[in-house]
Amino acid sequence: MATKRPKFKYTYDVFLSFRGEDTRKSFTTHLYNALKQVGIEVFMDDERIAKGEHIPSSLLQAIEHSRISIIIFSQNYAGSSWCLQELEKIMECYKTTQQEVFPLFYDVQPSEVRKQQNAFGKAWERLITTFPIRKGRKLAINLKRVLNEAANLSGWDMQKYRTEAELLDDIVKTVTMRLDNSKYMFVAHHPVGLDSRVQDIIQLLSCESNEIIIIGIWGMGGVGKTTMAKAIYNEMGQSFVGKSFLANIREVWKHDNGQVYLQEQLLSSILKTRRINIPNVGLGKSLIKEILCQKRVFIVLDDVDHEDQLKVLCERREWFGQGSRIIVTTRDERLLQILQVNKVFNVRGMDDNESIELFSWHAFKQALPERNFNELSRRVVSYSGGLPLALEILGSYLFDREIPYWESALNKLEQIPNGKIHEILKISYDGLSDQIEQELFLDICCFFIGKDRSYATQVLDGCGLHAEVGITHLIERSLVKVVKFGNKNIFDMHDLIRDMGREIVREQSPTKLEKRTRLWSKDDVLNVLENNIGTMTIKGLSLNMPRNNLVSLSTKAFENMKRILLLNFDHVQLNGDYGCLSKELRWLCWHNSLLENLPTDFNLEKTVAIDLKWSNLTKVWLKNQVMEWLKVLNLGHSHCLTETPNFSKLPYLEKLILKDCPRLCMIHPSIGNLRYLIMLNLKNCIGLEQLPKGIYDLKSLRTLNLFGCSKIERLDEDIEKMESLMILGASHTAITQVPISIMRLKNIKYVSLCGYEGLPRDVFPSLFCRGCPQQIIQSPFVKPLGSRHR
Incomplete structure (x- = not known):
């Protein structure tokens, strides 16, 4: 059975009492850092005292709420009335609260402290001459007694150690052991x-x-x-x-x-x-x-x-x-x-209410924000994303500041993360096993948050980053999350982790944008492209413009960016010679392009994924390119597209997305040559009247989506040749007769056809039932689409 918590709660593990001019610049700082590195909560007066707070009472309170006090006796320690007041309080706590006290003799002998001799004694004599005449004698006697008691305690004599490092090691070991054996940790x-x-x-x-x-x-x-x-x-x-x-x-x-x-x-x-x-x-x-x-x-x-x-x-x-x-x-x-x-x-992050409370304790020394700071506090909480570390650091950073300071600080945080938060989060990045995993993380930070994992993996594999293994490691290290969204697994990331990654990129060249490896900020990208200052350093670039603010740029801006692998545009128009663009592109994502077809001088031979959603394309290419690297081609929502490209020069294509292309009326018969195609999405292609015969030769195809292709009237008996087919979506089509060979598909897992959807073992008997239609409706295994009655 666990014991109850004590009524008295400690705030600090160790209180350091020292004469700053003797030790602060070297030994005390080293001791402080050594204790902090092993997780010990240390009070050192220049760290904890807030601006404007009454120092003596704060120090006395800190001593009372410390589990251990270390008194660093140096030659001038007794010359400070401040130090002697600390010493008095420490020895009082030693007697009344059983606080552990350890003296540390720094360049003085214990006997010199007990008897106030030599340099230590001279500092003492200088001090007592300042004592008031009436009370001086009594005060001096009391302080001598306290010095004698403290110097008689077991501690450390620096002269008995060969090196300072050896002394520090012994102190840390002793303090750690004492804390481990004490009842409660801070x-x-x-x-x-x-x-x-x-x-x-x-x-x-x-x-x-x-x-x-x-x-x-x-x-x-x-x-x-x-x-x-x-x-x-x-x-x-x-x-x-x-x-x-x-x-x-x-x-x-x-x-x-x-x-x-x-x-x-x-x-x-x-x-x-x-x-x-x-x-x-x-x-x-x-x-x-x-x-x-x-x-x-x-x-x-x-x-x-x-x-x-x-x-x-x-x-x-x-x-x-x-x-x-x-x-x-x-x-x-x-x-x-x-x-x-x-x-x-x-471990989950804090919710909004918890976040506000924790932040308020650090920013206002109370449980709720002050009245005029409510909205600003909400902004901080939103930025922190429920991360306690961020709430504590930012609360302390903003304590006792005026509103203009808050506003300026928050605006800065949107551009440059807080240094303390950044360094702590960066530990996970530094711990990645190699540079390839670090590059992978930075690419996801800058370009692939919100993208499907499978899709991003194909692109990043094409960049030579061994993405499947690397992404698994990033997830295990809490740097990347994958969340379910519909039937997709989407990359997600805590905002502060994302900002940490982007700050690593920014630090590559804080002042010269063109020397960074990745550009994603609209203002930064426009600066580089409009001023034509791009360099070979840039490997990825993303420019997403608002719908009502289409930007027109010259292709010459890309002349010196010969190593770009990742290119992402939205509402961007390029004018000029497309031969200027990198021939090393692995990913082209260009939404809302005004091009009617891709220029013949646009070299995409090494591209792994092309995403041209919401484009003005009527034909994809006027002259076909050999694209042996291409695995994903997404032409979805291209409302002017009338025909697909010739697929004969895209031999390794795995995913073809033609969703919502209403004017598409012809699929090139060469589609049957795509031996590696696993997904074909023709959803809502309302102008498509028939499927080419070659489509049934797609032996690797797993998903065929014909939902909403309202003019398609039939599926051929050759569908049984699609031996890998797992998902068939063909509802809201004109299909009324179902080929009997569909029942011979061995790997089929889901069927949506003729108004029914469900498992094949349940749907197929209903589709081929020769009995009363009412029997079909009442099947407990088949879910009718649209309404309960047919």
Whole structure:
């Protein structure tokens, strides 16, 4: 049974007391960073004190709400009345709240502090001369007593260590062990919505089962995985024989001897001892297994980002005793699959109400925005997309600022992401296995959000990016999401992840647009094209103009952009020699083009996908091109198109979309030569009267959509040759007679025909029933289209 939370809540793990002019520029900063890197919440007065706040009371409060205080005694420490006031408060907390206190002697001897001698003593003498005459003696006696008490505590003497790094390592180990053995970890200043997110996990981990349960907490950076793990650790850890919270494993792993350090930290925490020395990783694995296999332990492995980390810390369940509970937080879902966790919890973002509350605590120090800031606060919440990290950072950034500052900051954020948020989210990008996956991510960020996964995969494969494998990795690392939309799987991405990717591209050349690899902003693209400053660096370009603002550009603007692979236009007109355009194009997406046909000098030999929806095309080409790379041709909604191209020079075409081409009256007979065609969409081609005979030779075709082709009257008996056909949509056509051979299609999964839709085993008997029509209507397996009665 978990113990109750204490009434007194700590805000900080460690309070640092120091004389800034002695140590701030070097040692104290290094110590602060070392503690932060392992996930310890540290108070250092130049970080936490807000502008305009009364400093002394804030410092005293920070001391009271810290679990541990470290006093860095330096030569001039006793010369600061500020430091001595801190010291008094620290020693008061040491006696009244059982706060742990550690002195650290920096270039002074402990005896010099106890007796106020040498340089330390001179600083002390200078200070006491400033004391008021009446109270000076009593005050000096009291401070001497406090100095003596503090200097007698167990701590660190810098002169006993060979290097500063060795001293820092010992401090971090000691503090980490003390925090691990303390009752509760600091979770969050404002844990908004936290309880509702952890209850399902706590319920699963709290079960009475003696099995070893491993839980994965997975999600993008900044979504609150570590915060959740800390809350669960506080709630449940006390009921276990041994417990350990290994914080920030990803960062610690990078340091020299980081692997061994993590193993030592794990065993030290479980065994409640200050230091365990492990000579190498191999022995560490053996010790973990040998020592822990008989213990019921509660362990959190925080921010795991590599399989090797699992191998040296918890490779198998058998390493731990019955009833043990392990939590792993990560941005990479694949690691949880490798570990074979019992359950993966995907951390969701905050809803609008939670977001407003968390943001308000940081921006206004209250639960709701101030009256004049409601709309601006909503804008921040919308920008943050429910990401707690962003809400906290932006709230602190905007605290105590005026409305014009807010407006300017929000406008800037739309162009350039906040630096702290960007750096934390960029960790996932930096962790990608190679440059190809990074390029893949940037292409999706800039051009393929909202696009079908299958379609984008074909295009990006054509760019040499091994997209299927790479996209899987991006999804596992919470960088890309795939959402169901109708029968499509659409790429989606958190707005801040998208902005992070686009900022990486912008940082390639902050001032010179033409030296960036990708351009997607309307203003940036127009700047490059209208001023003819494009370069070989540009690999992708997207220009989407509003419907009522068609832009006309010269093809000469593309003369120097010979390596463009991805080109996306909407409501754009190009004039001039199309031979100027890149011959390396893999993707041409040009919606609402005014061209009646593609120019003969437009070289598309290497293009993988052509999307010309809503175009003015009457014919696609006047002269056919050899296009052996082309897999997708989308001419949908081309209301002037009268005939398809000759397909004989498009041998590897896989998807042909002619949806809503009302004037289309002829499909070229060469369509029968498309051996790899898997999808043909002729939906609502109301001018089409018949299908060419060759269409029945499409043995690879899986989907044939004839819905709304109101003039098509029949399907041939040769339809049985379409041996791969899985989906046949032919409702709202003029078909009244169905070929009997359709029943011999072995792979058919769905049929929509003659007013009925459903599984073939149910539809076919109804279509060929020789009995009363009423019997067809009453079939429980067949769904009539249009109305309930025929």
